[in-house]
Amino acid sequence: MTAFAESLARDIRNAKRHGEEDKVLSQLSESMGIEDAHNGINLEGGFIWQAESGKRFDRSKQQINPREFSIRDLFENLVTFEDGMPVGRELVESFSPRKHGRNFAPLLEAGPIDHATFSNITGQIFFTSTLESFDQPELIGSRVTRTVPTDLQEEEKIPGISLPGDEAEAIGANQPYPEVGVSEEWVMTPEKVKRGYILSLSKEAVFGDRTGLLLDRANKGAEMMGLNKEKRILDAVLGIDTLYRRNDGAAQGTYGNTHTDGDFDNLETATLEDWTDIEAALLLFDAITDPNTAEPIMIGSKQVIVPTALLFTAQRILGATEVREITNSNTTTLSPNPINATYELLSNQYVKDRTSSATQWFIGDFARGFTYRENWPITTEEEREGGPRAFSHDTVARFKVTEKGVPAAEEIRYAVRGK
DSSP: OHHHHHHHHHHHHHHHHTTOHHHHHHHHHHHTTOTTSEEEEOTTSOEEEEOOTTOOOOGGGOOSOGGGOOHHHHHHHHOEETTSOBOHHHHHHHTSTTTTTTTHHHHHHTOOEEOHHHHHHHHHHHHHHHHHHHSOTTOOGGGSSEEEEOSOOSOEEEEEEEOOGGGGGOOOTTOOOOOOEEEEEEEEEOOOEEEEEEEEEEHHHHHTTOHHHHHHHHHHHHHHHHHHHHHHHHHHHTTSSOOBEETTSOOBOSSOSOOSSSOOOOBOOOOSSSHHHHHHHHHHHHTOBOTTTOOBOOOOSEEEEOOGGGHHHHHHHHHOSEEEEEOTTOOEEEEEOSOOSOEEEEOOHHHHHHHOOSSOEEEEOHHHHEEEEEEEEEEEEEOOTTOTHHHHSOEEEEEEEEEEEEEEESOGGGEEEEO
């Protein structure tokens, strides 16, 4: 790592002289797979890294793993005086428990010390590691919801859309065009909730080069945030939480044989055994109409969510090339699998964990009915240099990881539950 850190520091120093430091840092971001992240500066002058809203972390683009870095090597090579002269190695030596900063004063007297490049790259490392752990490939929540960025932090009133319907097919001479507008009906979504944690980089961690331990802490915090988001989304989509509030009515269950304010049935009693159970669930959609237009609900992208106990059954049903039917006369009829549409099959251990059922299954166009209303995506923010804990806790840098959002059931007619 030392050779890499020295080479990186040399490239940055050369780039600074030509005003191209941002170009080198951008190339480093690309190598770590976070070139799509939004970078910025907070009000206190600290760096901010923010994921692109609704976009999953693409591990295939990653050329450098965060664990390939050494915090100590980066500090020694990237912390400099304002004129670019390296001073990091001397500073690290002053962190020694035996010296405890006794050599620090002469360094300060020599001129202002610039930690910015070190903080920027360290922040990128923590941000990359955070994204990897927050957005685990086994999680399915982001695949069954649409992420909707919003500035409103409190409950939101989502108006319905009034459509002209069949009247749009023909317009008489000198007759006005029908307008598409906002209907008098609406759906309420919950208040957004903020979650996060802070990771501190101490002098001892830099001196002892505890890179692995620091990343483990960052990963564990991000992993728990990712799992928390997964559980909240599944609780919405699988009907554990009662979230659907239409107009001024009380919140009602996501799945049921009857509903208030526009009755419909999206609860199928059949267990998942063969293609006829998929058919029975799809037939329920035929009887469900849009509350604003009275037109049938059209299911586009079809997804099936099952617990692990039904995973292989669902794979057999959806992936079969042919089906066999044996009649009472002991006649066997072979035919192609009647399910010729493409279904996305989703499953993980949290499906059973949230429903407490090994038999409940779900089918629908979930992303049309459920959203994740997001004030901001997963974000890493650096505390400005010399923050309030620098003296009292011997911290070199501190990073805050946060996200704010809430799952919402906007139109439960796009989902059916089987039992």
